[in-house]
Amino acid sequence: DVKVTQSSRYLVKRTGEKVFLECVQDMDHENMFWYRQDPGLGLRLIYFSYDVKMKEKGDIPEGYSVSREKKERFSLILESASTNQTSMYLCASSPSTGAYEQYFGPGTRLTVT
C-alpha cells in the first residue's frame, strides 16, 4: 500500500516562528502536493511539485514556500507563521502519468498563537 506520512499530527507554534512541515511518500511518485483545509473552504492547493527541485504555485501560495530536494520528501515552509495560517495541512502524492489518483497523508493540525 502507498504510504504518505507527515512529520506531526499536531503542532503549536508562535507568531513569527519559522515552521517546517515534512511529508514523505514511499511509492516513488513524481507528483507531490500541499493543501490546507479550513472549515467551509474545502481543500485549497498551496504548492505542488512534479519532480525533484521543481515546484509550482497553487491557489494560495502567499506566505508559504516549499522544498523538494529528494523525490520522496516534500517540505512546506512557513517563513514567519501568522495566526491566519492556523489550519489543517494535508500532503498528497500521485504518479506522473495516466490516472492521477492522489494518496493523502493523515494531516497536520497547525495552531499558530
Add this chain to the structure above:
Amino acid sequence: LAKTTQPISMDSYEGQEVNITCSHNNIATNDYITWYQQFPSQGPRFIIQGYKTKVTNEVASLFIPADRKSSTLSLPRVSLSDTAVYYCLAPGKSTFGDGTTLTVKP
C-alpha cells in the same frame, strides 16, 4: 487551474441511491476525473476515477458524458457510514472544489 463545482450538501436515507454531480471547467484532454471521500480528521480517500462513459467498482459508479464537462458519482444503497464529504477532482494542475457534504439518515 481547472476548478470543479459541486452541490454544497445533500441528504439521503439509508438504502437509497445517491447521485452527486460535479461540473468541471477547462478540463484537459488527457485528464482523468477522480472522486474522493473524506471523514472528519482524516485525509481524503480515493473512491473511483474515469475518463469517459461509465466506470464501476465495488464502492461506486462514475458516469461521464461525451463532452466530459461533468461527472456523476453514484453510491448504491447508502448506509450511515457513507456520511462524509465527497470531492471531485479533475487532476493534473487542478485543485479540489468545496466538496459535497452527504448526510445519510436512518
